[in-house]
Amino acid sequence: MMFITTAYLRVSHPIISGTPPIRLQIEERARTYGKDEDTKRQEKEETIRKWQREWEVTVEVGQWTKRLIPNVATWTNRKHGNVDYYLTQMLSGHGCFAAYLHKFALIESDICWYCQERDDAAHTFLHCIRWIRERTIVETAIGETLSTENITNTMIDSKEGWDVIAQMAKGIISKKEEEERTRKRQLQGQE
Ligand SMILES: [Zn+2]
Structure with a gap:
């Protein structure tokens, strides 16, 4: 017997897990390949800024999620907490x-x-x-x-x-x- 609950798991979004979208990760890897730690840190921040701009205009999620998580950096840079x-x-x-x-x-x-x-x-x-x-x-x-x-x-x-x-x-x-x-x-x- 299949429960409806399995349907919930189909829809997920990178912002909730806190992992940048794959495309931004790949772009960052290309920018930082062979570079020093300072550059890598700066490019990581640049990824978060790009992600923020994309997050503000995304239509993949509802207003509820956008209101709960207005700021990508604040949410993803937190020091604790797993999203279960x-x-x-x-x-x-x-x-x-x-x-x-x-x-x-x-x-x-x-x-x-x-x-x-x-x-x-x-x-x-x-x-x-x-x-x-x-x-x-x-x-x-x-x-x-x-x-x-x-x-x-x-x-x-x-x-x-x-x-x-x-x-x-x-x-x-x-x-x-x-x-x-x-x-x-x-x-x-x-x-
Ligand atoms: Zn009610």
Whole structure:
């Protein structure tokens, strides 16, 4: 039996993993071949600047991801933090969100399973009443309301901040995936 979750993994983006797009890596290698360490460092920075310019105009990802990660250097030069399966869903907006699943006709509606709003990543993590408990743990830790502006800043600023957001993402997504599987089984049972 194939779960819908496998569909999430199809869509990924270099910004989320923090690895420059292959083409920029190849260009950098060509510029630095046989050069000294200073040049290599400068060219690495040049790659990040090019990546930033491309990131600002890319249409491959949604506005959600662009708002969460406005600055390539700040995000990719961080000193800690691995982007796991759950954070990938949170950052990309591609995952266990009704609007996303509906887009691929995997479910019949883009409306949240817990309230009457359209369910995308912003809804799930910032607004949905179902996840108040998970959100409150983060908000207590950071001392402010969770928003598009402070999610990744919290992750980048400290290891503790990263972990508290990662825990929230895992807690919410894993429960939603469980719910999604249950709903699917119920639907199949009705057929
Ligand atoms: Zn909701």
